[in-house]
Amino acid sequence: MQPDPISLDHQGHRTLIKWHRARRKASDAEFTPTRILDAMRLGASVEVDLVVHADKGFAILHDLELDHGTTGSGLVCETSAETLRRLFLRGNDGEPIADRVMLLEDLCDLLAANPAHRDALLQLDYKEDLSRLSPAVIASFAAAVSKVAHAMILSGGDSTAVASLAAATPGLRTGYDPTYVGVLDDLQSREDFSRFIAAALKTAPEAAMIYLDYELILAADAAGADLIGAVHDDNRRVDAWTIRSINSATLAKIRRLLDLRVDQITTDDPEGLLFALAEGAA
Known part of the structure; x- marks a missing residue:
C-alpha cells in the first residue's frame, strides 16, 4: 500500500x-x-x-x-x-x-x-x-x-x-510570501537574490514560514545564492510553491529543492509526487 x-x-x-x-x-x-x-x-x-x-x-x-x-x-x-x-x-x-x-x-x-x-x-x-x-x-x-x-x-x-x-x-x-509578479526580471545576480531574501526576513520578523516560488529558489541557486540557507540561518522555514504536475522536468527540480533542504513543497498532486520519487529511488 x-x-x-x-x-x-x-x-x-x-x-x-x-x-x-x-x-x-x-x-x-x-x-x-x-x-x-x-x-x-x-x-x-x-x-x-x-x-x-x-x-x-x-x-x-x-x-x-x-x-x-x-x-x-x-x-x-x-x-x-x-x-x-x-x-x-x-x-x-x-x-x-x-x-x-x-x-x-x-x-x-x-x-x-x-x-x-x-x-x-x-x-x-x-x-x-x-x-x-x-x-x-x-x-x-x-x-x-x-x-x-x-x-x-x-x-x-x-x-x-x-x-x-x-x-x-x-x-x-x-x-510571509515576498514573491511578486515579475520578481525574476528584477533579480539577476547573487547579490540581488541575497538582498531580496534579507529584505523579506526584515519585513516579516514574526513569520515562521517564508513562502517562495520554487522557480525563484532555483534561479537563485543557479546564480550562487542559497535562499533556503539564508532563511534557515534566521531560524525560519521555507515552503517552495507550487509544483502543478509531476513529470520528468518537475521531478528534477524537486530533487534539487530537496538537496537544498527545503522544508515544505506545495503541490497540486501530493500522491503523484510521493509515488514518483519512491519509484525513482526503487
Whole structure:
C-alpha cells in the first residue's frame, strides 16, 4: 500500500508535502471539506485561500471572482454570506460538484468538531491586502479562527495585513510570501537574490514560514545564492510553491529543492509526487 503523502526524508532532512488548495491528488477538486479533514486527520500540511465577502467575513476561495471556481458569478466582495453558501464548487473539468462553497467560520466549526492530528497544519492564505481589513473583518476572522488557531498558520503577500489578523487571534502562527509578479526580471545576480531574501526576513520578523516560488529558489541557486540557507540561518522555514504536475522536468527540480533542504513543497498532486520519487529511488 502506498503511504499517505505527508512528508519525505532526504539526506537526513524531512520535507513536508503540502496539499495545495486541499488537493491530495491531481484529480481532486479544490477546497472540499472531505480532503481538508483527510489531511488534518493524517497530520498533513494543507492549504486553503481566503477572500473577503460582502458581509465582512471570508470565503474559502482563491479567485476574487466567482465565475471560474463556483456556480456563481460576479465578485466575491459583492456577494453575501447567504448567497455564497448556496453556491457549488466546480471540479477540474469546470462542472459543478456536490460540495458547496465554505465560509471561514464553516471550516473552523468543521475542524473544531473533528480534532486534528497533532502534526497537522492548515495554511490560511489571505489573497488580498490591508485595504480590505476593516475592524469588522478582523473581528470576524478572530471569532472564527480562535478556537482552532493552534492548528493553523496564516500567510499572505501583505505582511501588515497578516500581522493585523494575527494580532487579533492569539496562538495563530504566521508566514510571509515576498514573491511578486515579475520578481525574476528584477533579480539577476547573487547579490540581488541575497538582498531580496534579507529584505523579506526584515519585513516579516514574526513569520515562521517564508513562502517562495520554487522557480525563484532555483534561479537563485543557479546564480550562487542559497535562499533556503539564508532563511534557515534566521531560524525560519521555507515552503517552495507550487509544483502543478509531476513529470520528468518537475521531478528534477524537486530533487534539487530537496538537496537544498527545503522544508515544505506545495503541490497540486501530493500522491503523484510521493509515488514518483519512491519509484525513482526503487
